[in-house]
Amino acid sequence: xxxxxxxNNEKKKKxxxxxxxxxxxxxxxxxxxxxxAPSMSLGFSAVAIPVLRGSLTSNGISWFASIASLxxxxxxxxxxxxxxxxxxxxxxxxxxxxxxxxxxxxxxxFYSSNNYPLLITGRILTGxxxxxxxxxxxxxxxxxxxxxxxxxxxxxxSISFALGVxxxxxxxxxxxxAMGLICLITAALPCLGILFxxxxxxxxxxxxxxxxxxxxxxxxxxxxxxxxxxxxxxxxELDALIKLKSIKLDSEKKSLAMQFVRKLKYLFSSxxxxxxxxxxxxxFFQQLSGTFVxxxxxxxxxxxxxxxxxxxxTIVLIGVIRLIAxxxxxxxxxxxxxxxxxxxxGSGMTICLLSLGAYNFFQxxxxxPQLPVIPLTLFIxxxxxxxxxxxxxxxxxxxxxxxxxxxxTATGFISGLGYMFNFMIVKVYPDMVSAxxxxxxxxxxxxxxxxxxxxxxLLLPETRGKSHTEIEALFGHKPTIRNTEAENxxxxxxxxxxxxxxxxxxx
Numbered sequence: 001x002x003x004x005x006x007x008n009n010e011k012k013k014k015x016x017x018x019x020x021x022x023x024x025x026x027x028x029x030x031x032x033x034x035x036x037a038p039s040m041s042l043g044f045s046a047v048a049i050p051v052l053r054g055s056l057t058s059n060g061i062s063w064f065a066s067i068a069s070l071x072x073x074x075x076x077x078x079x080x081x082x083x084x085x086x087x088x089x090x091x092x093x094x095x096x097x098x099x100x101x102x103x104x105x106x107x108x109x110f111y112s113s114n115n116y117p118l119l120i121t122g123r124i125l126t127g128x129x130x131x132x133x134x135x136x137x138x139x140x141x142x143x144x145x146x147x148x149x150x151x152x153x154x155x156x157x158s159i160s161f162a163l164g165v166x167x168x169x170x171x172x173x174x175x176x177x178a179m180g181l182i183c184l185i186t187a188a189l190p191c192l193g194i195l196f197x198x199x200x201x202x203x204x205x206x207x208x209x210x211x212x213x214x215x216x217x218x219x220x221x222x223x224x225x226x227x228x229x230x231x232x233x234x235x236x237e238l239d240a241l242i243k244l245k246s247i248k249l250d251s252e253k254k255s256l257a258m259q260f261v262r263k264l265k266y267l268f269s270s271x272x273x274x275x276x277x278x279x280x281x282x283x284f285f286q287q288l289s290g291t292f293v294x295x296x297x298x299x300x301x302x303x304x305x306x307x308x309x310x311x312x313x314t315i316v317l318i319g320v321i322r323l324i325a326x327x328x329x330x331x332x333x334x335x336x337x338x339x340x341x342x343x344x345x346g347s348g349m350t351i352c353l354l355s356l357g358a359y360n361f362f363q364x365x366x367x368x369p370q371l372p373v374i375p376l377t378l379f380i381x382x383x384x385x386x387x388x389x390x391x392x393x394x395x396x397x398x399x400x401x402x403x404x405x406x407x408x409t410a411t412g413f414i415s416g417l418g419y420m421f422n423f424m425i426v427k428v429y430p431d432m433v434s435a436x437x438x439x440x441x442x443x444x445x446x447x448x449x450x451x452x453x454x455x456x457x458l459l460l461p462e463t464r465g466k467s468h469t470e471i472e473a474l475f476g477h478k479p480t481i482r483n484t485e486a487e488n489x490x491x492x493x494x495x496x497x498x499x500x501x502x503x504x505x506x507x
Contacts, residue, residue, distance in 0.1 A: 020226025024145050027224070028153050030201050031137040032160040034092045034193040037099040038133040039164025040186050041068050041126035044106075046298035046315065047172035051179055055114045062430050065296050067120055068127025069423035073416035075131020080412025083136050087211075088143075088204045091136040092197045095129055096190035102126035103190070107183035122183075129190075133157075134415040138399040139407055143206045144224045148334070151464055154399050155330040158392035162326040165295055166319030173312040209241040217241065266406055267413065275401040276414060278459065282394040283418030285452030287425050289349055290445035291391055294383075296426050304438035305375040306360055314376065321380050325387035337464035338393045339456065345389025346453030352382035353446030360439035390452065394418065400463055401471060 045065040052061060075098070083091040102125030109118030137160070141153035171182045205224060208217035221234045266272065294301055298318070299311045307314055333341055356378040362368045395415065402410040432441045463471050 019146055019224065021149070023224065023226030024141075024149060024153070027144060027201065028141055028156050030196045031092065031140050032156050033196055034095050034190070035133040035137055035157060035160035036164045036167070037103060037186050037189040037193070038095065038126065038130040039161040040168040040189075041102070041123070041130050041164075042161065042292060042295050043165035043168040043298065043315075043319070044126070045123075045296045046300075047168060047182075047312075048179055049297070050299055051177050052114060052119075056116070058430055060116065062427055064119060064123060065429075066423050066427035068123045068130065069292070069296075069419050069426050071124040071127035072131035072134075072419035072422070075128040076134050076412045076414075076416030076419060077131075078412065079132045079135045080407075080409035082132075083139055083412075084207075084406075084409060087207055088136050088140040089197050089201050091132070092140075092201070093194060095132040095136065096193040096197065098125055098132055099129035099193075100187055100190040102129055103183050103187035107180050107187065110180035110183060131412075131416065131419060134395070134419075135399075135411040138395065139411060140201075140204055142399050142407070143204045150400075151338075151396070152330050152334050154396040155326075155333055155392045157395055158387065159323070159326040159330055161391075162319070162323040162387065166316070166323050169298075169312070169315045169319040173316045176312075205238075206241065209238075214238070214242065267410055272402060272406070272410065275397075276410065279394055279398050279401065279414050280417055281455060282390075282397065282452075282460070283414065284421055285346075285448060285455060286390050286394050287418060287421035288445070289346075289386075289390060289449040289452055290353070290425075290442075291386055292422050293425055293429050293445075297429060301438070302379070304360075304433070305356060305379060305442070306363060306370065306372065307376045307379065308370075308372040309376060318380055318383055322383045322387050325384040326392070329388050329392060333392075333396075333464075337462045338389070338396065339460050339462040342389035342393050342456045342460060343453060345385050345387075345391075345393075346449055346456055348385030348388070349382055349390060349449040350446050350453060352378045352385060353442055353449060356382070357439045357443035357446060360442070364439075389456075390449070397463070 045068070049061055049065065052064065056064065079091055079095075082094060102122050104122075105118055105125060106122030109115045109122055112118060134157075138154055138157045141156065142150055145153045168182070168186070171185060175182055202220040202223040203216065205217040205220045208214075208220060218234070218238050221237055225231075225234055227234070267276070298315045302311050302314050329341065356375055359368070359374055359378070363370055398411045398414045399407065429441070432444070436444065
């Protein structure tokens with residue numbers, strides 16, 4: 001009976017033109033699929049380093065692990081302008097193409113007796129694709145999802161990343177040292193991503209209206225709404241987009257260079273500096289609290305932490321827990337909000353890391369016996385807490401806090417800075433272990449997590465359920481009457497499940 005009612009309700013939604021929840025979910029799955037292969041690069045060094053250790057020096061291994069993070073910011077910087085200039089779906093195609101090339105080159109490297117130049121080239125390309133994947137899917141879902149579900153979908157990128165890491169860990173658990181085969185299997189995923197993007201993902205209507213492609217925007221609104229018929233609700237949405245969007249004639253459009261300079265100037269204006277400083281600082285605490293280091297060196301750190309269980313099984317278990325936590329986070333953030341989740345996340349990470357460091361200290365001194373279940377539990381709890389807030393929230397806020405006209409550029413730029421922090425912390429990890437020992441490094445990450453939690457408690461505002469104007473007001477921006485009226489109109493539509501992501505003409 002419940003299933004029948006659900007089906008009838010869905011049919012009524014399609015007939016009335018109200019946005020289909022199932023359609024939004026499908027689009028979320030399809031767009032974030034393109035992030036899978038790039039995210040697998042995050043966990044690849046953890047499973048490849050044990051295979052490479054016999055043929056590479058310690059310095060060579062650290063470069064192999066970190067070089068992907070050095071390439072990632074370039075993808076981040078490019079993906080925003082790419083998504084803004086060519087469209088969200090074409091940006092997804094670039095993500096898949098770069099990822100495919102990177103994984104194919106890595107496969108050739110392993111089939112060529114660990115050819116170091118090919119290894120580095122492959123890691124650079126896969127890292128570059130990770131950067132490219134940082135914005136398009138999140139921006140797309142922020143633009144095509146309803147207000148009630150926007151917060152959920154902007155965290156789905158973290159689910160894709162968690163799933164990608166789990167897949168690479170699982171492949172290593174099954175195939176062990178067959179790194180070449182693992183790379184070939186991974187290279188097949190971008191091929192599927194290209195097919196999904198071409199045939200199943202409609203371009204963002206908001207972006208199309210911005211390019212004055214009204215007819216395409218109209219057709220895609222029907223697809224986004226999950227209806228085959230052109231309803232009055234779809235027409236109302238299109239009218240709202242046209243009225244609120246700044247449309248320029250082709251002859252009046254500025255060159256790409258001039259548009260980039262204008263966006264860059266706006267990016268560093270007083271209106272955006274505060275939210276940008278907030279998100280950049282969150283990325284700083286995210287990276288220096290060990291978020292990605294523990295992924296890049298997972299097997300080494302598992303052994304350092306005193307976990308004596310089979311290492312590949314251990315990291316697969318951790319990957320499963322991370323994925324579950326990421327899914328739960330996407331569900332509960334709608335009801336709880338990002339601020340309390342971040343506070344819980346940071347507090348839990350601090351407790352887990354400092355407790356793990358203390359356990360290793362007392363165990364090495366003989367004060368307590370070796371109990372592998374304790375570090376394993378703390379390790380898993382750390383990743384759960386991390387997935388609740390410190391991992392997804394900076395990425396989600398980067399997609400929420402900026403106007404549509406620079407959202408792609410801002411998201412790419414800030415994500416790039418985050419990965420620069422990632423490169424530095426991953427590259428120096430072996431040196432930090434040599435200088436401070438493994439337990440000392442773990443305690444350092446715990447201290448940074450504590451500072452990050454204090455920062456969140458003092459300065460992170462809550463954005464759940466707030467319109468773009470209300471979010472801007474949190475940072476001291478006073479909206480114009482024109483923008484306030486525009487926001488009021490779109491908020492009324494959002495409450496009915498209608499279209500969001502409209503750009504306002506305020507510069």
